[in-house]
Amino acid sequence: MPVRFLSPPQRVDALIALSGLLGGLLLWFLGLYYGKPVAGLPTSLALVALVVMSGTELLRRRAPLTALAIGTAAVTLDLCTGTLLATVVMYTDLVYAAVLYGPPSAVRRIPRACEIGTVVATLLALALIREPAALLLGVTFALITVAPAWTGVGIRVHRDRADAAQLAAERTALLAELDRREAVGAERARMARELHDMVAGHLSAIAIHSSAALSIDEPGASREALGVIRENSVQGLAEMRRLIGLLREQTGEADEPAPTPTLAGLDALLDRARTTVHDDRFSFVLRDGRGAGALPAPVELAAYRIVQESLTNAVKHAAPGEVGVELGRDDGALVVRVRSVLGDRPGPRAPGAGAGLAGMRERVALLGGRLSAGPVAGDGKTWEVRASLPVDEEEWR
Template sequence: MTRFPRPHHHDVTIAAVGLLGGVTGWALGLRTQGGLIGGPAVLVPLTVMAGLELLRRTAPQFALVVGTFAVVADQFTTGSLVTVLMFTDLVYAAVLYGTPAAARRIPITTGLISVAVALGFLAWLHKPEALLIGVITAVISFAPATTGALVRNHRDAAEAATLRAEQTALLAELDRTQAVVAERARMARELHDLVAGHLSAIAIHSTAALSLDDPATTRTALGVIRTNSVDGLAEMRRLIGLLRDSGATAEPAAAPTLAALDALIAQARTNGAAGGLDFALHDRRPEGAALPAPIELAAYRIVQESLTNAVKHASPGTVTASLAHTGRALLVEVSSPYGNGGARPEPRAPGSGAGLVGMRERAVLLGGSFSSGPEPARDGTKIWRVRAELPLRESESQA
């Protein structure tokens, strides 16, 4: 047994008003025709049609099929205008609330039926007035069907626009979230690269000053500590200033370039002297070779972080940084002595691995590659090699 869902309260109102209006019209003697069957028989199609109004949303196609038989039966009675009006509402509801296939099929079917009725009665009666029957058929079937199709199309268009707006808002929120995450990662890389080297040098030399009872060593360590403290504080103030000043008129701060590598090597040489480290730079780039600013910044930061790691972890020896321009990419390599026996003169500074992650991210963001790890050297010792390849666009490499 088929069980229909509970009718909508608006449908209950329509059914009640229709039934009451139809009964009132019958009681007052209102009729649309002089049918074959008189008396209260007109109330039967009226009652059936009112009951079908309860199903106009929940079972619109079933209501339309049964309603069609009811409106045909009404033509054999004295007729009720309310019955016909409720039938037009069922046609409208079948298109508006029915399946998409029914919404496409019903207007076409009712249009063809209207034309067929007009032509049929014209052939039967041989009078032009017979066309009015086709017009009336179109008014009670084709007109509400097309109206329902128009309303449904507008409703579907509004729902699609709402869905697109929601999807656009969701995509915008995802983009904003991704932008925030990317900016936080960029800030983390910059903060680490700006401060990690200075703090590592401070940690190493302060430990040396505390553990070695040598006034000269202590004085040298305190000098290095003060230099790195001042430089680190200046870098922190610059970074905080950039974060605070987000106005449109703020001038961009100058990003470090590869021209400052000599100063970076000199600072690393000072920081690593107590650990028996020396530093060298081999710049094999051709004269006048221009590089994009993002490439220079990434290369500078990779060298900077590699030198910081060497100060913290390398065995005594020479740390070598080299640059090479292949025309299609900038190659950055930093090699440092690694695990070649003997303890370092000073304790190592702790590390979290964030530096390697930051260097890899910088290379990947530019479409390049990054690798790091221990390798055997030519003299039988071991070295820790950091290698990054930063690709250049053809137009930039030939600039």
């Protein structure tokens, strides 16, 4: 509160105070004041009330209740010593400002106090004067106090509603921005998963066969490795173009939508894995126990990508043996299993960033499913990736 007292008044408040002071002095010198002094008080005290009232106008925003209290004393002195119109008008402004700029309690208490004061003043006037003119005094008192008080209430309510509406609009804009950022983050994560799942297998095959071509000094083996490298390069480029086409489709730049991979392409995935490994000790087997019925597109895409990433990891890490891909149903869910033999080599055939398993977990989590990856319990020689993807029975038909 002391800081508000010490801060300079606003320009509007200073202009109101100066105008009221000059107007009151002009009325005084012209002799335009009303009423007779009470108990022989000198009329010069009306000038004191005018100066004090003008000073309180400087506090109408910074300390409205203090200004109202001082102004009430000043207007009382003015009414007892001649009544300058300028003093009364400035007091009505103090009542208005106390309601508008005061604390929330002022909105409730000041209008009620003004109404009670008007009733009491009217009754006192009737008791003292005993004439109908006393009612006119009551009306005048109401115009000085009740009218500006309720005017301040109306304007303050309107201002508070405008502030609340602005705050609500800012909150809505903030929530919209947070939703936009979340959507952008989710889209980036989806694009990262798609990019990894589509390209990682081809790049792994290129790395494996390029290493073989460099380590084996046989023209025939090198030529065969280069052929596999070229094939995977072409396929990887085609997948990249498919992803670019998908992105353009979302922005309205593609002529036709790009095809989404489905479980019907698992045989091609296994053939690609056989070509990548190029080792007769490996075998890739697909056991499809889904039964009849189509699956929702998000489930098919997730299952396809899980098998694709699992085969890529098996090509890089597994030891020679069977790599089995199993599809089945379990209590209304699509179950995907990919098993391979645990390798005992010091390192993988191709480098990796470790993002494949994280991408699979994200895909399964988005569908509300479960994913586990690790050695089979009680075996210790088999690595299993198992994903359970919920499917609505009404959709599995």
